Amino acid sequence: MRWQEEDIDLYIGAKEYVDTLLIPLMPLSMDDKFDINKLTVQGELLTIFANEIEKQFKGRIFLMPTYNYMFNEESSLELTRLNNWVDKIEANPFKHIFLLTLDHQWKKHERDLAGNLLWFPAIQSGNVSSKESQVIIKDQINQLSELIRSYW
Amino acid sequence: MSEKKQQVSRRQFLNYTLTGVGGFMAAGMLAPMVRFAIDPVLQPAAQGNYQAVAQLDEITNEPQRFDWTMDQVDGWYESTVTKSAWVYRNDNDEIIALSPVCKHLGCFVSWAGSEDYPDQFFCPCHDGRYFKDGENVPGTPPAAPLDEYEFKTEEGTLYLGKAKPKGGVI
Numbered sequence: 592m593r594w595q596e597e598d599i600d601l602y603i604g605a606k607e608y609v610d611t612l613l614i615p616l617m618p619l620s621m622d623d624k625f626d627i628n629k630l631t632v633q634g635e636l637l638t639i640f641a642n643e644i645e646k647q648f649k650g651r652i653f654l655m656p657t658y659n660y661m662f663n664e665e666s667s668l669e670l671t672r673l674n675n676w677v678d679k680i681e682a683n684p685f686k687h688i689f690l691l692t693l694d695h696q697w698k699k700h701e702r703d704l705a706g707n708l709l710w711f712p713a714i715q716s717g718n719v720s721s722k723e724s725q726v727i728i729k730d731q732i733n734q735l736s737e738l739i740r741s742y743w
Numbered sequence: 744m745s746e747k748k749q750q751v752s753r754r755q756f757l758n759y760t761l762t763g764v765g766g767f768m769a770a771g772m773l774a775p776m777v778r779f780a781i782d783p784v785l786q787p788a789a790q791g792n793y794q795a796v797a798q799l800d801e802i803t804n805e806p807q808r809f810d811w812t813m814d815q816v817d818g819w820y821e822s823t824v825t826k827s828a829w830v831y832r833n834d835n836d837e838i839i840a841l842s843p844v845c846k847h848l849g850c851f852v853s854w855a856g857s858e859d860y861p862d863q864f865f866c867p868c869h870d871g872r873y874f875k876d877g878e879n880v881p882g883t884p885p886a887a888p889l890d891e892y893e894f895k896t897e898e899g900t901l902y903l904g905k906a907k908p909k910g911g912v913i
């Protein structure tokens with residue numbers, strides 16, 4: 592389910608069935624010293640992953656709007672803010688909280704995160720919609736959904 | 744084609760009007776009304792067509808999943824959506840095309856998705872199950888059978904239309 596009127600009605604009537612929260616973490620930057628190109632490709636991929644997972648598991652996963660932050664080498668500030676976010680949401684009982692990202696910096700903080708980190712390496716080639724990428728992406732999505740199911 | 748052109752100009756017109764009126768406030772107030780107003784016009788053009796989904800000789804007695812994409816207009820959003828169906832031939836050699844969307848809360852079901860029930864559709868979210876013909880297994884969360892796609896066949900190709908509720912036993 593998503594953060595939209597139609598789904599919220601459904602969610603309110605079926606809260607006990609929706610026990611899993613998915614939060615995509617997407618870094619942004621306009622700074623030339625980073626590879627902005629790569630960041631946008633990763634951003635697109637993240638959105639594709641999140642949407643596909645939501646579609647497959649609509650009845651059990653609530654997809655939060657994407658958590659955006661400035662891409663930076665020093666991410667401990669974000670860590671506090673994100674954990675805060677999750678804590679607030681956790682007051683509404685979700686049994687499983689997944690943080691989905693392609694930003695490897697979160698990997699360093701995995702132990703301190705208030706949720707299960709699902710980190711995925713990005714495919715390197717630029718075009719997300721090319722035939723080859725699609726095959727790889729499909730495969731990654733399958734792995735991702737299996738991983739999520741293994742927690743249930 | 745001409746219908747398509749009309750849609751665009753209609754949308755542009757609305758866009759201009761909204762931006763003209765000014766800002767998000769107005770857009771927020773108008774959105775529900777506008778959506779109500781354009782929906783009936785846009786729906787028939789974007790949906791209701793049959794899409795080529797599979798070759799008839801690919802279809803076996805075992806349900807297989809076929810995916811296809813189509814353009815969809817939904818209020819403000821215009822997008823390419825991927826649709827899926829579980830397709831097979833039943834014992835009377837009739838084609839059955841079932842929607843994979845679980846009637847409980849909308850997860851995707853898969854044929855033989857659970858090792859324990861190799862001849863049923865299984866929903867991974869809350870263990871909902873359906874028999875091969877799409878009827879929901881009593882005692883599992885879903886309260887209705889899987890929707891069934893309208894279909895037609897032409898020159899060896901299967902075309903699917905809209906998924907319709909089967910309205911069988913509860």
Ligand code: FES
Pocket residue numbers: 608650651845846847848849850866867868869870871872884885
């Ligand atoms: S969504 Fe399929 S059983 Fe709940």
